[in-house]
Amino acid sequence: MKNKAITSKTEDFAQWYTDVIKAAKLADYTSVKGCIAILPNGYAIWERMQSILDKKFKELGHVNVQMPLLIPENLLNKESELVEGFAPEVAWVTYGGSKELDERLCVRPTSETLFCDFYASHVKSHRDLPMLYNQWCNVLRWEKETRPFLRSREFLWQEGHTIHASEEEAINETKRMMDVYRWFHHEILAIPSITGIKTEREKFAGAEFTLTNEALMYNGVALQAGTSHYFGQKFSKAYDVKFTNKDNKEEYVYQTSWGTTTRMIGGLIMVHSDDFGLVLPPRIAPKQVVIIPIGDSQRVVNLAKEYSDKLNESNIFSYIDDSEKSPGFKFAEAEVNGIPVRIEIGERDLENNNIVIVRRDTREKISVSMDSLNIVSYINELLEVIQKDMYNRALKRRDELTFEAYSLEDFERIINEHPGFIKGFWCGSEECELRLKEINGIKSRCILENEKCLDNKCAVCGRDAKHLVVWGIQY
Amino acid sequence: MKNKAITSKTEDFAQWYTDVIKAAKLADYTSVKGCIAILPNGYAIWERMQSILDKKFKELGHVNVQMPLLIPENLLNKESELVEGFAPEVAWVTYGGSKELDERLCVRPTSETLFCDFYASHVKSHRDLPMLYNQWCNVLRWEKETRPFLRSREFLWQEGHTIHASEEEAINETKRMMDVYRWFHHEILAIPSITGIKTEREKFAGAEFTLTNEALMYNGVALQAGTSHYFGQKFSKAYDVKFTNKDNKEEYVYQTSWGTTTRMIGGLIMVHSDDFGLVLPPRIAPKQVVIIPIGDSQRVVNLAKEYSDKLNESNIFSYIDDSEKSPGFKFAEAEVNGIPVRIEIGERDLENNNIVIVRRDTREKISVSMDSLNIVSYINELLEVIQKDMYNRALKRRDELTFEAYSLEDFERIINEHPGFIKGFWCGSEECELRLKEINGIKSRCILENEKCLDNKCAVCGRDAKHLVVWGIQY
Numbered sequence: 001m002k003n004k005a006i007t008s009k010t011e012d013f014a015q016w017y018t019d020v021i022k023a024a025k026l027a028d029y030t031s032v033k034g035c036i037a038i039l040p041n042g043y044a045i046w047e048r049m050q051s052i053l054d055k056k057f058k059e060l061g062h063v064n065v066q067m068p069l070l071i072p073e074n075l076l077n078k079e080s081e082l083v084e085g086f087a088p089e090v091a092w093v094t095y096g097g098s099k100e101l102d103e104r105l106c107v108r109p110t111s112e113t114l115f116c117d118f119y120a121s122h123v124k125s126h127r128d129l130p131m132l133y134n135q136w137c138n139v140l141r142w143e144k145e146t147r148p149f150l151r152s153r154e155f156l157w158q159e160g161h162t163i164h165a166s167e168e169e170a171i172n173e174t175k176r177m178m179d180v181y182r183w184f185h186h187e188i189l190a191i192p193s194i195t196g197i198k199t200e201r202e203k204f205a206g207a208e209f210t211l212t213n214e215a216l217m218y219n220g221v222a223l224q225a226g227t228s229h230y231f232g233q234k235f236s237k238a239y240d241v242k243f244t245n246k247d248n249k250e251e252y253v254y255q256t257s258w259g260t261t262t263r264m265i266g267g268l269i270m271v272h273s274d275d276f277g278l279v280l281p282p283r284i285a286p287k288q289v290v291i292i293p294i295g296d297s298q299r300v301v302n303l304a305k306e307y308s309d310k311l312n313e314s315n316i317f318s319y320i321d322d323s324e325k326s327p328g329f330k331f332a333e334a335e336v337n338g339i340p341v342r343i344e345i346g347e348r349d350l351e352n353n354n355i356v357i358v359r360r361d362t363r364e365k366i367s368v369s370m371d372s373l374n375i376v377s378y379i380n381e382l383l384e385v386i387q388k389d390m391y392n393r394a395l396k397r398r399d400e401l402t403f404e405a406y407s408l409e410d411f412e413r414i415i416n417e418h419p420g421f422i423k424g425f426w427c428g429s430e431e432c433e434l435r436l437k438e439i440n441g442i443k444s445r446c447i448l449e450n451e452k453c454l455d456n457k458c459a460v461c462g463r464d465a466k467h468l469v470v471w472g473i474q475y
Numbered sequence: 476m477k478n479k480a481i482t483s484k485t486e487d488f489a490q491w492y493t494d495v496i497k498a499a500k501l502a503d504y505t506s507v508k509g510c511i512a513i514l515p516n517g518y519a520i521w522e523r524m525q526s527i528l529d530k531k532f533k534e535l536g537h538v539n540v541q542m543p544l545l546i547p548e549n550l551l552n553k554e555s556e557l558v559e560g561f562a563p564e565v566a567w568v569t570y571g572g573s574k575e576l577d578e579r580l581c582v583r584p585t586s587e588t589l590f591c592d593f594y595a596s597h598v599k600s601h602r603d604l605p606m607l608y609n610q611w612c613n614v615l616r617w618e619k620e621t622r623p624f625l626r627s628r629e630f631l632w633q634e635g636h637t638i639h640a641s642e643e644e645a646i647n648e649t650k651r652m653m654d655v656y657r658w659f660h661h662e663i664l665a666i667p668s669i670t671g672i673k674t675e676r677e678k679f680a681g682a683e684f685t686l687t688n689e690a691l692m693y694n695g696v697a698l699q700a701g702t703s704h705y706f707g708q709k710f711s712k713a714y715d716v717k718f719t720n721k722d723n724k725e726e727y728v729y730q731t732s733w734g735t736t737t738r739m740i741g742g743l744i745m746v747h748s749d750d751f752g753l754v755l756p757p758r759i760a761p762k763q764v765v766i767i768p769i770g771d772s773q774r775v776v777n778l779a780k781e782y783s784d785k786l787n788e789s790n791i792f793s794y795i796d797d798s799e800k801s802p803g804f805k806f807a808e809a810e811v812n813g814i815p816v817r818i819e820i821g822e823r824d825l826e827n828n829n830i831v832i833v834r835r836d837t838r839e840k841i842s843v844s845m846d847s848l849n850i851v852s853y854i855n856e857l858l859e860v861i862q863k864d865m866y867n868r869a870l871k872r873r874d875e876l877t878f879e880a881y882s883l884e885d886f887e888r889i890i891n892e893h894p895g896f897i898k899g900f901w902c903g904s905e906e907c908e909l910r911l912k913e914i915n916g917i918k919s920r921c922i923l924e925n926e927k928c929l930d931n932k933c934a935v936c937g938r939d940a941k942h943l944v945v946w947g948i949q950y
Contacts, residue, residue, distance in 0.1 A: 028597075035544070037589075037593055039540055040538035044538070044539070046541075047539065063519070064518045066521075068512070070510065070566075072507060087572070089572055091545075092570035092571075093582065095566065095567035095569065095579075097565065105566075114507075118503070137613070138544055138612070154544050
């Protein structure tokens with residue numbers, strides 16, 4: 001039976017999305033326009049994301065720091081492209097207490113400026129390099145239209161900022177962090193994203209180039225989820241970040257930055273969830289297994305406890321729902337909250353030597369015989385199967401919604417039938433990008449780097465193609 | 476040999492403090508007035524603090540959330556005492572992009588208002604209670620004089636905000652969270668703090684009462700490190716946070732909040748460190764053991780690796796310093812960074828079947844025979860001994876600097892000889908508190924709750940005493 005609090009996904013996707021967020025208690029609106037409260041169920045997902053990514057960053061040699069929230073205006077103004085890109089969307093602090101400030105301070109929209117300012121006074125020699133810093137923090141961008149997780153004025157993220165002694169090393173860093181984001185989406189979030197390079201028009205303000213991780217939502221709209229930028233020496237020249245190289249000569253450092261945000265929670269929902277609520281891939285689920293005892297016979301209670309202990313000892317996050325609610329209510333709650341596996345233990349089943357195991361992703365009920373059942377290995381395998389199945393379903397959906405366009409008419413026809421990833425050759429001109437934008441706001445998602453163009457022509461103007469590009473409409 | 480970059484503690488305590496922070500690379504000043512950058516060594520300590528406290532909070536049933544950074548002015552203004560207390564020290568956002576805002580927004584100095592606003596729309600019945608929320612975030616207070624970690628315009632903290640169905644339960648929560656802070660200081664930070672209740676004058680703006688955790692720095696100056704507030708129904712009435720109780724009647728919720736901050740890092744330094752740099756209690760040290768191979772003979776390298784593996788497998792944070800620096804340089808670096816235990820492995824010692832182990836706290840060098848040496852249990856025991864010794868030394872120092880005053884003259888004499896905790900009876904009047912403030916800014920730290928006054932008189936006015944109070948000057 002459908003969850004009545006949730007609009008059907010096929011009926012009204014936008015409403016379905018906000019209904020799932022509300023029903024699964026992930027976030028809520030606040031009295032602060034454009035800013036959400038992330039509730040316990042949502043924040044627990046963010047904590048899982050943080051713990052997995054942070055571990056990976058540290059394995060690769062990164063260390064965490066914390067730079068200030070506020071940026072003095074003159075510091076922000078030093079890199080002209082960055083200012084142009086961000087000035088329309090920053091919030092300004094102009095008063096401290098009752099006193100007007102001599103210089104206004106912006107609430108960080110991103111922290112390249114502060115890291116550069118710091119590096120400028122802390123780097124002397126090539127022996128100080130590389131510096132591989134990351135921070136977990138909040139940032140603010142004064143968006144006009146907002147949507148929980150996907151786009152809000154304040155969001156949480158990690159921003160890595162690294163400096164290097166050579167171009168090659170910095171470019172490798174830019175690439176390897178995109179590999180991390182790709183790995184995280186594919187292996188942990190079960191989201192088959194596409195990675196590539198942004199066009200000049202779509203790259204980060206001030207970057208030499210931007211790599212991007214693009215996910216396709218269930219409705220065919222694209223979501224940029226993780227970017228990695230190579231700055232070359234642009235910022236280091238603007239902020240005077242120099243080092244003495246091995247030849248004892250002064251040189252500007254080579255720089256990168258890369259980030260992922262709470263927006264990934266929105267992506268998770270839009271790729272995997274259904275009309276019954278949240279569906280979480282086991283590897284990111286804060287709670288992987290819920291055990292629901294039916295009735296309170298000692299045998300039932302003991303078995304629930306035994307299973308829960310065994311699973312937790314094997315690092316499978318599980319808990320017993322022994323609250324006073326009815327079993328039916330508990331089933332529905334576990335379902336809407338996206339707990340990947342539900343174990344129902346009831347007296348009647350036990351008499352037949354069975355327990356019932358329910359997969360959240362398929363809602364399949366499995367009656368499992370307890371004869372020689374090893375609960376830990378059974379659940380471990382099931383969680384892996386669910387993870388894999390969820391990835392494959394998302395991949396199938398992505399492939400179904402990936403189209404090819406060879407003309408403007410193709411673009412128009414496709415986008416009017418159904419949004420999706422649209423592969424199309426491109427001559428490289430901004431003119432053709434702008435022409436496509438006129439069609440429902442189609443933008444380039446990314447250039448596929450390893451694709452050859454051969455004799456193909458630009459789908460817009462018919463000139464020789466320079467790149468194969470994935471296009472789409474975006475959140 | 477003394478670290479030349481560090482001023483002697485006895486010569487100039489304030490300079491010594493900033494020298495240690497700089498030499499141990501914990502934090503640095505930035506171009507943003509009053510705001511510091513927390514560097515990797517400092518942030519790693521904060522991560523340890525977070526992980527230990529967060530685990531404890533969760534064991535007690537708390538969950539993490541994230542409320543917005545910005546508070547609309549009208550929302551802040553609803554609780555008059557809070558506004559009065561915080562208005563002089565908040566930063567105001569007045570522009571979003573190029574547009575002046577209709578209503579200015581303050582950058583949160585604390586989040587009671589936002590939590591109340593949230594709770595008001597999310598609590599209906601006693602079955603929803605208690606709600607035990609916590610958040611880890613940054614806050615801003617527009618301080619005039621700042622000092623790294625101890626007082627800066629922006630700092631990081633956790634703020635717990637809980638609501639309950641009864642006064643008793645909320646008061647118990649207020650107390651148990653102070654017990655957590657006390658436990659954390661005594662057992663983890665090796666800081667023998669004093670806990671008690673704040674006077675009316677010193678309590679949190681808007682609280683019914685405030686419990687406080689007061690630590691004494693090496694120089695005898697007090698540091699408030701952790702407070703827990705009971706609000707009763709003050710905020711719930713101002714923000715209309717009601718629930719239906721078990722008798723089916725509407726009632727306002729009972730509320731608490733409690734917080735600890737990055738200031739604890741400053742406390743750690745000021746209690747334990749010395750003229751050679753940082754000294755960290757093992758239980759909070761992000762790196763507990765450094766292994767320094769002297770020379771590169773295979774035997775030395777292998778043993779270093781073997782020890783490091785064994786220690787890390789037993790959850791003792793250890794690492795090998797196999798960088799290209801000289802052993803002397805490595806010793807000095809480990810020392811200034813406060814690594815609790817240093818293991819030196821050299822070919823010559825190995826010939827005598829010995830290794831050298833150095834305690835950071837006492838700088839004692841111990842030649843340890845490798846005959847039947849179990850490195851894990853040896854280091855485990857040593858770390859526990861160091862933890863205990865550090866606590867006991869801090870306790871001895873605190874006791875030496877704890878005085879008793881029975882008259883204004885006593886207060887004057889004591890504070891002019893040496894600052895410290897000064898125990899003195901008090902009649903309970905604000906007049907007497909203000910009189911003491913005239914003496915070098917002496918303030919009440921806390922009322923000792925379980926002390927009886929018997930026939931004792933107020934040390935200021937001579938009237939009957941109501942409380943035994945710990946007084947002192949503070950950071």
